[in-house]
Amino acid sequence: MYERDPRAAVGLVAVVAAVGLALAWYFRPWLHSAVYGIYTTPILPLAAVLGLGLGLLARRRLGTFVGGRVGLAVFFALLVTGSSVAGLLAGEDLGKATMEQAGTAEELRETDPAKPRVVTKAVASRYASNTLNFPQYRIAGGDITVRNGTPYWSYALAPDGAFNYYTKRQHGTVLVDMTRQNADVDTVVGDLEKGVGPVFYNNYRFATLKRANYLVEYDDPFMVVHEGDQYIAVPYTKPEFHWLPLPYTTPEWGGVVLIDGQGTIEDLSPAEARAHPVLQEQKLYPFELTRERVAATKYRKGIVNTFTAHEDEIEVAPVPGEGNDQPFLVFTEAGPEYVVAVEPYGEAQGLKEVWTVDARTGEYEIYTPTESLFGARKATDYVRQAARTTDWNRFRPSEPIPVVIDGELYWEVRVVPSDSSGIAYTAFVNARTTDVHEVGTTAEVRAFLEGTPVEGSPDEGETAGRTPTIVVERVAPNGTVIETLEIYGNETVRVVSGTTNATASD
Structure with missing residues (x-):
């Protein structure tokens, strides 16, 4: 009967292993996510060592089958719990380090009017595809x-x-x-x-x-x-x-x-x-690192605080961006910088802090308003309220970006069609007074950023300085004001319900 040569089997295994290693080395980019994940999870070898040790100890006393199960159970338990705790420790460490390394800004840098951010990412993608x-x-x-x-x-x-x-x-x-x-x-x-x-x-x-x-x-x-x-x-x-x-x-x-x-x-x-x-x-600092570090500052008062009292806790404000979220890159007179607006934890939507990060050096600064200012999410609500004729079933506010004009903070909100086919208009919302300034052209955007009054803004026109006789508010079932209409002088309001018309005069 034919007997296999053990040396041939060993040789075959060695050849297969060598080929496998060669292929793995050549195609190592495909393995990057797994390898990097293991490399950046140092709790993994610790869990493996403890699981193996306890498994071998249990094997001697309870047998191979039970010992193996004990070892696997210990490994996975330590890996899951250890990774969770290590993740919290990493977040706290990153957040506190960010707070310690960040400078304090007395005021925000002025936006460069020569480099306005007018086109949103979704609209730019549509422009690029269409042409x-x-x-x-x-x-x-x-x-x-x-x-x-x-x-x-x-x-x-x-x-x-x-x-x-x-x-x-x-x-x-x-x-x-x-x-x-x-x-x-x-x-x-x-x-x-x-x-x-x-x-x-x-x-x-x-x-x-x-x-x-x-x-x-x-x-x-x-x-x-x-x-x-x-x-x-x-x-x-x-x-x-x-x-x-x-x-x-x-x-x-x-x-x-x-x-x-x-x-x-x-x-x-x-x-x-x-x-x-x-x-x-060019900007050089990583986008994802900016968001991760600012978001981690929620741990500034410690891990326990984030699960209990939430004292001084923050969250990065979620904003409508159509596939584009904070941080936003803006161009100031000092150069490009990432800007991240943060709100207090929970239901509050006021502006708690504005983080700016030099996009070339990675230097962090934190600006804390000395007065009550509203945040990015609320800015889009004010745009909706101010736009009397905009059909919000067909348009949406997008990418509220903080801009600074003559020391005053505004939210620059672009109103775009639902299909992102262009920019309908741009609204600048004063973060202190809630005034909404609508501009329709690039020239008007630049003029507003330069501090030049724009025709048609709330500070100009025939209603400037006048107090409306009646203010009509359209209110959603949840109490949110969807839009407002100001009535002046001898103007009238016509309320149409079904086939019955009613006219009210002031």
Whole structure:
């Protein structure tokens, strides 16, 4: 009878293992999420060691089957409970560190009127798609870039369809001017060796995870057009390890990866990124890290407080953004910065703090209002109330962005159609007085940001300085005022109900 050679079996296992390891090494970018998750969960090896030790001890006394079950139960119990506690410790550590490192701002920086943020992300995506005339490509991504001093929404021209996905590269960059209300789209054409959207062997992320740092977390990429050449910039964070009282990690800014059109990858430290000529005008600090750190400041009074008294606890204000949320990147006279408006925990919607983060250096500042101001969510309610003729079944307020004009804080709210086909108008809501100023053109937006009175604002026109005789409020069943109508002088109000008309004179 034929007997197998044990050496041949061992050799076969070794060959299979070697091939498996080679494939795993080559395709390691596909394993990144799992590997990075394990790497940034240092409680995992501790749970494994304790589970194995207790399992072996139980095996000696209770047998292999029971011992194995005991070991697995201990491992999973320690992993779940330990990860939960470590997550709370990480949040508290990150929040308190953010509070300690943040400077105190006496006032917010003035918004740069030359770089107004007019077009929302949803509208920019629609503009880019509507003007696209490349049948084999689609737009992908969507982030802010700066070219020659003007901020744009940038998109990659990615292959469209299965065949093109495998055979074509990123074909260029689509830029939508975010400072102009009407569609102003520019397309820079040219294939990138490693780009956004194609199959892995032509993809920037696969190449980055093979040639740059592997054990880091990459943010979303954004396109940069510099002197006619296209680049992809990717900010990233790296973990900082803490070992007591339980092992956990917190994120910190690691740097920026820059990929040129030929696929050359540069891994830049924060200082190197700021000094790089291609990135001179760009935001560099990771978006997700900004939100995570500001949100973590809810633990400023400790973990127990967040589950009990909620003293001084905050939350990042949820705002209508159509796929785009805080922080918002704004351009001030001092440069680009992320702005995060936070509210008190719970049902309160007042403005508790405004966090500003230098988008190039990552320096945090906290501004605490000295007077009562309302927050971003409430600003959209005031826009609805002030708009007497807007059909809110067809339009919606979007992206309330804080802007500062002559030391006064306003919420800049864009009103857009439900299909995001354009900007209907822009409303500036005074965060102190609740006055709503509606402007309809880009020129009027710039004029308002410059502090120039805009025709048609509440401070001008035939009703300026006059007190209405009657104020009619349209109220929802829950008591919320949906809109208001002011009646002046000898004007009348006509109430129509069914087929019966009633007229009231003042």
